Amino acid sequence: MKLSNSELVTGCVKNSRMHQKALYDKFSTTMYSILFRMFNDREHANDVLQDAFITIFQTIADLNDPERLAGWIRTIVVRTAIRKMRERSKITFTDASEINDETLPDFNFTAIQLDEAIRSLPKGNRLVFMLIEIEGYKHKEVAEILNISEGTSKSQLNYAKKLLRKSLNEYTSEYATKK
Amino acid sequence: MNTLQNMPQKNKNIDWNKRLYLHQPDEDVWRKIEEKLDFESKLSNCLCELPVHYPDLATWEKISSNLHSKKTINFKYLYVAASIAVVIITSTIMVQQFRKDKYIATITQKHSISENDLEEAAIAEIQTYCSTQMPACEESRFKELMQLYEELKAEEAQLNRAIQQFGDSPEMIQSIVKIENLKSATLQDMIILIQS
Known part of the structure; x- marks a missing residue:
């Protein structure tokens, strides 16, 4: 039986x-994907x-509008994640100046490769890229959250995108070499 | 100079632009722009198709048990509240029982007082009646009953003194009850004789 947001709340x-x-x-799956x-x-x-x-579950009684459920859950998940990240170690934001804006002939990457590339980004860039x-x-x-x-x-x-381009280019190059 | 000041601003700029040399951008620039646009386009397409990751099955069990333990805390509060309620109810019942016992004792005492009063009132009435030299009071049967009543009264007083000194026993209580009954019967017989 599929329950509406209102019934769930x-x-x-x-x-x-x-x-x-x-x-x-x-x-859980959507939220876990964000967290992973x-x-x-x-x-x-x-x-x-x-x-x-x-x-x-402990604060759901505070949610006035059940139609906002998904956004409300997402906000709690993201904020919990950032709090936990801060508890574990300081979130550092790497300087972007060291990356060369190299030219990339082909962007033949897949969503799975992109997923891996996002996860391999430095913590600070990764957070900004994901949130935006x-x-x-x-x-x-x-700016307020972080x-x-x-x-x-x-x-x-901007730096995150540069890093992504670089790592995705490496994926593509490796794939081309193997081929 | 005067001519330049009088010229409209727009025309002045056009005039200067016409005189300046036009620089061409590198051929790479457009390629880079195109690449970035391609990348952004590919990126936004792939972001919509990012793979879904699934949490461990044990995660819900952990959440559920955590919520359950929260519930246990609530049960603990309920248990404490229930215990307090039981204590309050028990003490209320005990107080009520104590009051009831006290009330029964008071009633019993009052009852015995009233019995004694009745007895004394009956004796007083019989004595008043006999003081008028009624013939029934002169009868031997009446005199025997009056003597029996006095003996029973003396015996009862003696038993009460013994109970006060040595404490009561079931036998002594039974004797008291017997004497009380005999006294009542004796008084009734005397009243019957007077009324006859």
């Missing part, structure tokens, strides 16, 4: 385990997913 507010499991099943890309570590991603969903390009946050919001300036957010995104 009402059931979770009443602490119904069936509704909690249904909500978890509906959103952020941490590039399955164990940490699972731990943060666990913490985030416990927070979700995948999660749709604005630079102003990212406690950086809007300028840093923009330069980090």
Whole structure:
């Protein structure tokens, strides 16, 4: 039986385990994918997913509009992830000046290669890239979440893209060589 | 100079631009722009197709058990609340029982007082009646009953003193009850004789 967001929220507010499991099943994969890309570590991603969903179930009564459920869950997951990242180690933002803007003849990469390339980015760039390009946050919001300036957010995104181009070019080159 | 000042601003710029040498960008620039646009386009397409990653099956079990333990804390609070409620209810019942016992004791005491009062009132009435030299009071049967009543009263007083000194026993209580019954029967017989 497929439950609506409104039914899911009402059931979770009443602490119904069936509704909690249904909500978890509906959103866990999307949220885990975000976390796995952020941490590039399955164990940490699972731990943060666990913490985030416990927070979700404990605070779901505060959600006034069930139509905002997906965004609300995403916000909790992202903020929990960043808090956990900060607890583990400082988030550093690497300087972009060292990367050459080299020319790339062909962009024949796949989504799987892109996924790997995103996960291999330095932590700070990875966060900015993911929040802006995948999660749709604005630079102003990212600056607020990560406690950086809007300028840093923009330069980090630019740097992340340069790094991605570089690593994806390497993938493509390796693939071409093997072929 | 005057001519330049009087010229419209737009015409002045056109004039200067016409005089300047035009520089050509490198041939690479457009290629780089094109590459970046291609990359951005490919990137946005691939971002929509990023693979889905699945959490461990154990993650839900952990969340569920964590929520369960939270529930246990609630049960603990419920248990404490229930214990407090039980203590309150028990003490209320005990207080009520104590009051009830006290009330019964009071009633019993009042009842015994009233019995004694009735007995004394009956004796007082019989004595008042006999003081008018009624013939029934002169009868030997009446005199025997009155003597029996006095003996029973004396015996009862003696038993009560013994109970006060040495404490009661089932036998002593039974004796008291017997004497009380005999006293009541004796008084009733005396009243019947007077009324006859």
